[in-house]
Amino acid sequence: MNRRTFLKDVALGGAALGAGSRLFGAFPAGQAAGPDLAVIQGESPAAITRAAIETLGGMAKFVGRGSVVVIKPNIGWDRTPEMAACTNPDVVKALVEMSLEAGAKKVTVMDNTTNQAQRCYVRSGIQAAAKAAGADVPFINPRRIKKMAIGGAWLKDWDVIQDFVECDVLINVPIAKHHSLCRVTLGMKNWLGAIGDPRNQLHQKIDEASVDLAAFFKPKLVVLDAYRILTRNGPQGGRPSDTKLLKTVAAGRDAAAVEALGATMFDINPPDLPLLKLAVERKLGRIDLEKLNIEKRTV
Amino acid sequence: MKKERSKKHRRLQLLRIAVQAFFLALFFYFLFGTHFTGQDYIGNVEVFFHFSPLLAAATFLASRTLVIFFGLAAITVLVTLILGRVACGWACPLGTIHQFFSWAFKKSKFLRPKKPAAGSLWVKYAVLAFVLVAALFSLNVAGYFDPITFLTRVSATSLVPAVSHGLQSVVGLAYAIKLEALADKLSQSVETLTLNATFQQGFAIGLIFLGFLLLNKWRERFWCRYVCPTGALLGLFGRLNLFKLKIDEAACTKCTLCSIHCPTQASPFPNDQWKSSECLYCETCAAICPTRAITFPVRFKQEKAPAVDFTRRRVVASSLLALFSVPFFRISKAGKRASEKLIRPPGSLPEPDFLRRCVKCGECMKACPTNGLQPVLAEAGPEGLWTPTLVPKIGYCEYYCSLCSQVCPTGAIRELSVPEKTTVKIGTAWINKNRCIPYFLGRPCIVCEEHCPVSPKAIKFIEVETKRPDGTTAVEKAPVIDVELCIGCGICENKCPVMDQPAIFVTSVGEARSKENQLLLQIRE
Numbered sequence: 012m013n014r015r016t017f018l019k020d021v022a023l024g025g026a027a028l029g030a031g032s033r034l035f036g037a038f039p040a041g042q043a044a045g046p047d048l049a050v051i052q053g054e055s056p057a058a059i060t061r062a063a064i065e066t067l068g069g070m071a072k073f074v075g076r077g078s079v080v081v082i083k084p085n086i087g088w089d090r091t092p093e094m095a096a097c098t099n100p101d102v103v104k105a106l107v108e109m110s111l112e113a114g115a116k117k118v119t120v121m122d123n124t125t126n127q128a129q130r131c132y133v134r135s136g137i138q139a140a141a142k143a144a145g146a147d148v149p150f151i152n153p154r155r156i157k158k159m160a161i162g163g164a165w166l167k168d169w170d171v172i173q174d175f176v177e178c179d180v181l182i183n184v185p186i187a188k189h190h191s192l193c194r195v196t197l198g199m200k201n202w203l204g205a206i207g208d209p210r211n212q213l214h215q216k217i218d219e220a221s222v223d224l225a226a227f228f229k230p231k232l233v234v235l236d237a238y239r240i241l242t243r244n245g246p247q248g249g250r251p252s253d254t255k256l257l258k259t260v261a262a263g264r265d266a267a268a269v270e271a272l273g274a275t276m277f278d279i280n281p282p283d284l285p286l287l288k289l290a291v292e293r294k295l296g297r298i299d300l301e302k303l304n305i306e307k308r309t310v
Numbered sequence: 311m312k313k314e315r316s317k318k319h320r321r322l323q324l325l326r327i328a329v330q331a332f333f334l335a336l337f338f339y340f341l342f343g344t345h346f347t348g349q350d351y352i353g354n355v356e357v358f359f360h361f362s363p364l365l366a367a368a369t370f371l372a373s374r375t376l377v378i379f380f381g382l383a384a385i386t387v388l389v390t391l392i393l394g395r396v397a398c399g400w401a402c403p404l405g406t407i408h409q410f411f412s413w414a415f416k417k418s419k420f421l422r423p424k425k426p427a428a429g430s431l432w433v434k435y436a437v438l439a440f441v442l443v444a445a446l447f448s449l450n451v452a453g454y455f456d457p458i459t460f461l462t463r464v465s466a467t468s469l470v471p472a473v474s475h476g477l478q479s480v481v482g483l484a485y486a487i488k489l490e491a492l493a494d495k496l497s498q499s500v501e502t503l504t505l506n507a508t509f510q511q512g513f514a515i516g517l518i519f520l521g522f523l524l525l526n527k528w529r530e531r532f533w534c535r536y537v538c539p540t541g542a543l544l545g546l547f548g549r550l551n552l553f554k555l556k557i558d559e560a561a562c563t564k565c566t567l568c569s570i571h572c573p574t575q576a577s578p579f580p581n582d583q584w585k586s587s588e589c590l591y592c593e594t595c596a597a598i599c600p601t602r603a604i605t606f607p608v609r610f611k612q613e614k615a616p617a618v619d620f621t622r623r624r625v626v627a628s629s630l631l632a633l634f635s636v637p638f639f640r641i642s643k644a645g646k647r648a649s650e651k652l653i654r655p656p657g658s659l660p661e662p663d664f665l666r667r668c669v670k671c672g673e674c675m676k677a678c679p680t681n682g683l684q685p686v687l688a689e690a691g692p693e694g695l696w697t698p699t700l701v702p703k704i705g706y707c708e709y710y711c712s713l714c715s716q717v718c719p720t721g722a723i724r725e726l727s728v729p730e731k732t733t734v735k736i737g738t739a740w741i742n743k744n745r746c747i748p749y750f751l752g753r754p755c756i757v758c759e760e761h762c763p764v765s766p767k768a769i770k771f772i773e774v775e776t777k778r779p780d781g782t783t784a785v786e787k788a789p790v791i792d793v794e795l796c797i798g799c800g801i802c803e804n805k806c807p808v809m810d811q812p813a814i815f816v817t818s819v820g821e822a823r824s825k826e827n828q829l830l831l832q833i834r835e
Contacts (some may be wrong), residue, residue: 089710125761125805127679127708128501133348134710150501152494154485191771192756192787211757211807215747249765 046306047297048263048272053310056101056238056260062310063234063262064109073231076114078179081121082106082146083230085186085201086135088247089126095241095254098186100136102236102260106182107144118146119174122204149174156207163223164293165216170207175228183230183266187237187257187273189245192217196246197273198233198266199225199286218286225266226295233269235261237276267296268303275300319596319604326399326593330406337403341465342503344717346679350728352716356673358403358458359719361386363547364441364540365459365669368452369720371445372666377721387547394548398534398541398574399590404457405534405541409592411523412530412573420527426569426577427529429536431588432620435546436628438539443632448662449639449693453669455539460519463696466672467509467685468516474505506681508704511696515685531573534590545587545618553591553606557581561603568595568604578604583616644691648827650817652689653700653798656707656734657715657724660823661690667722670696674714674723680705682800683714700736702800702816707736709763709799732764737798738820738829739768739791745813752776752784758802758814759789768795769802793820793830 049066051059064070074080084098092099103120110118120141124131128150132138138148151172159171175181185201192214193200200217202224203210213220237259244253257276263269267290271281281287281298291298340355359365366380386397398405415421441452453459477500484493509515525532534541555578568578576588578595596604644652648661655674658664675683675698682705685696698714700707712731715723726734739758747755759769774788798816806812819829 089708127346129346129348130679130708130711133346149494149498152497152501154481154493154497191759192754209807209809211805214755214757214760214807215753217754244765244767246760247763247765249763253765 045304047265047303048261048268048305050259050261050272050305050307051310052257052259052308054258056099056236056258057105058310059238059258059260060102060105060234060262061109062308063260064106064232066306066308067232067262067264070109070113073182074110074113074115074180077116078114079177080110080115080118080180080182081175081178082110082118082141082182082184083175083201083205084120084122084137084184084236085188085204086122086131086137087125087204089130089134090247090249091134092136093239093251093254094248095186095188095239096247097131097135097137098184098236099238100140102234102238103137103184104140104144106184106234107141107146110180110182111145115180118144119178120146120148121151121172121174123151123172123206123210124204153207161223161227163219163226165219166213166223166227169224171227172205172207175205180232181228181230183228183233185233185235186240187235187276188241188248189243189253189277191245193221193286194284195274195277195279197235197270199270199290202228218289221286222289222293222295225290226293230266231264233263233266235269235273237261237273240276242277265296267291267298268300271298271300272305313600314602315598315600316596316602316604319593319599323593323597326591329400330409333401334403334406337461338465341462341470341676344466344673344676344713345503345506346677346711346713350710350712352677352713356717356719357382359462359669359671359673361397362456362458362540363387364438364452364456364543365720367543368441368445368450368456369667369669371442372448372450372452373663373720375721379719386544390544390547392550392552394551394553394586394589394591395541395544396591397544398538399592402457402534402541404461404538405531405590407461408523408526408531408533409573412526412532415527416530421530423530423570426566426572426579427575429529429575431535431575431585431618432624433536434538434542435618435620436624436631437537438542438546439625439628440632440635441539443629444636447633447636448666449632449636450666450669451693452539453671454695455537456669457533457538457540459669459671462676463670463672463685464515464519466506466676467512468519470505470676471507471509471512472516474500474503474507477505478507506676506678506705508681509675509684510701510704511685511687515696530571535574535588548587550610550612551586551589552608552610554586554609555581555584555589555595556605556607558603558605561601563601563603565600567598567600571595571598577616585616585618587618639691639693642691644689644694648818648821648824649689650819651699652686652694653702653737653800653816653818654821654823655683655698655700655714655723656712656731656736657718657726658736658823659722659724660825664722664823665690665693665697667720668694668697669720669722671719672696672698673717673719674698677713677717678705679708679711679713680804682706682804700800700816702803703812704804706801706804707797707799709801732797735797735820735822737800737816737818738793739796739798739800739802739814739816741789741791742811742813742815745808745811746788747807747813748786748788749774749776749813752778752786754786755807756787756789757805757807761801761805763799763801764795764797766795768792768797789814796820 090096
């Protein structure tokens with residue numbers, strides 16, 4: 012069973028949901044034991060990532076033995092980690108290691124970059140880190156992009172990079188960043204890196220597009236890298252002074268909840284973000300943080 | 311007398327082929343190394359250029375500046391002074407390619423020389439005189455003829471792109487026949503080599519190269535024999551020619567096979583007609599001689615070699631031709647006023663100095679990670695044909711990259727460190743409000759602002775009221791440009807969702823290298 016058929020089954024509302032949840036771990040949010048969100052602070056990006064996943068019950072809850080895992084960080088920009096434009100490489104590396112420890116057959120890390128792919132892969136540090144941990148880090152192959160039904164409220168179909176669909180477990184690892192159109196990007200917009208062109212046109216309805224894509228890809232796990240966040244001049248920054256060290260990682264099953272928590276890092280009230288309001292309307296998850304079980308720790 | 315070919319010279323011939331193959335491989339090794347390899351700084355991949363005495367001389371004459379790297383050309387000159395044109399015969403990669411095709415034409419019987427060729431050899435010396443005299447008057451046309459620039463240019467803008475497209479077809483085929491694992495691997499290696507595959511002049515440049523390859527069907531090593539001014543220059547340097555051709559008159563059967571198969575018409579037979587200035591020491595004559603009559607013994611004594619028919623009259627004529635041609639190159643409007651489309655790579659010298667140095671080799675275009683640097687046709691005037699310009703619709707200038715400036719062999723693009731490069735303004739972005747989505751359609755976009763790499767961003771927002779076609783009014787964030795922050799990298803134009811004619815575009819005005827091509831009063835209060 013791959014993601015595509017799984018999603019189809021869920022859409023049909025069949026009994027597959029029961030089988031699926033056994034196969035893929037707990038789903039949807041709230042059913043599993045343990046907290047809804049893990050928010051871990053600490054000096055080491057790798058250690059806080061590990062702690063966050065362990066707080067959620069360990070990687071085995073998400074990654075079954077022999078499963079094919081795809082990790083989607085933000086590798087969009089030709090920027091080094093201290094610019095906070097791409098996901099922290101140590102966070103990605105920790106997730107690769109944990110997936111393999113949980114028995115994953117194959118772990119792939121990739122992104123459809125904005126700047127030249129090689130430069131982004133190299134200078135973000137993600138290629139080297141993920142490879143060292145045992146992941147495949149391929150470039151986007153234009154021949155593996157196919158038009159698919161997105162089935163969104165607004166986005167009906169679009170070119171999708173097949174690697175993100177042909178897998179058992181999809182993990183979204185965005186970085187918390189300022190963005191002048193969306194105010195902030197905390198996860199759902201990261202899916203613009205899993206699709207083909209002309210994706211720039213999606214800016215004309217960016218929140219709708221992000222939510223539709225998030226509903227389509229439905230990651231098993233969302234790990235928000237807020238070790239170093241970008242507070243202005245987003246989404247690229249350019250100076251270390253555009254960034255702020257929060258030394259935090261937030262993780263959860265519920266993409267909306269993680270995103271809502273991320274909004275608070277920028278002192279934004281979650282319902283003030285149009286994207287989160289849309290996400291709630293589409294029943295993608297919860298943003299009422301005060302009612303969620305959030306475990307905060309420092310390691 | 312027993313007929314037997316010389317085994318020794320056959321072995322020397324094979325050694326020569328091996329050495330040629332080595333230098334050809336080395337040339338392409340450096341060429342394929344000319345791209346982003348994961349490091350900010352790449353090594354001396356342009357080293358081949360610096361061994362060309364023609365480029366050294368033309369750059370020196372045209373720019374009146376000594377480019378220190380060209381000191382390496384002294385090695386070529388020194389070797390030639392002692393040994394003759396071995397650089398042409400044993401090392402030159404373009405010569406090797408021409409020789410290979412000549413050989414292929416001979417093997418396939420398309421080329422069947424029956425008697426020694428008698429064509430005039432003076433043309434390449436005339437080309438040389440033209441190039442040098444033109445350089446003296448600051449017109450640098452050496453790059454159109456020098457073999458290293460010729461081969462680099464055609465490889466970068468035509469051969470490698472063709473290989474890239476060919477590989478893409480193979481990848482497609484592999485997918486079609488379900489060899490997906492192989493196809494994935496191939497596709498990834500194509501991506502890793504970053505073969506820039508789009509060049510606006512690539513077809514024409516490739517066609518010229520093809521023409522010269524086909525001319526080998528008519529005469530072996532046609533280019534080296536009749537055209538190459540670098541070879542001509544080395545021919546003039548060849549003085550001592552330590553190894554001198556000697557025909558054992560007693561053994562010689564006067565079959566003239568040696569002269570028939572001499573690839574450069576050096577005329578080994580008769581012995582006193584041997585033109586040492588044309589001989590490449592390829593060993594063909596000695597290896598082909600059926601009676602082992604030809605040897606190359608060491609002789610220090612200089613002999614008076616028969617002159618090539620480059621008479622004093624022709625020297626004067628070709629020099630005069632150059633002299634009177636130079637002004638014609640200057641008629642174009644290029645020297646009068648900057649072209650808005652001529653966006654030179656970061657670090658480029660002011661236009662007149664740039665033209666004096668640029669040899670149109672295409673190294674910068676090969677190195678550019680986005681394929682944005684393209685050979686121009688007319689924007690830079692006739693002497694600027696195939697010089698580089700940034701075409702943002704094809705590729706933008708990558709913010710943290712200074713590769714083009716590192717690989718330029720003549721310093722037409724001044725070498726920049728990456729931090730230095732990020733501050734160099736190569737042009738300015740402009741907005742066409744009639745096409746810009748927020749301005750004209752009243753819809754959100756801001757893709758240009760998102761991609762602007764400088765901090766703080768050169769693209770800012772204003773709120774703009776737009777009447778939509780249905781009469782309603784929209785208020786949207788619309789881009790405005792801070793001209794002083796904009797560096798002209800062109801990523802905004804490249805990423806603009808208005809595909810055919812982007813609503814934001816870069817022109818050369820404001821480029822840091824020019825005093826004239828400016829728009830703002832430079833006096834600050």
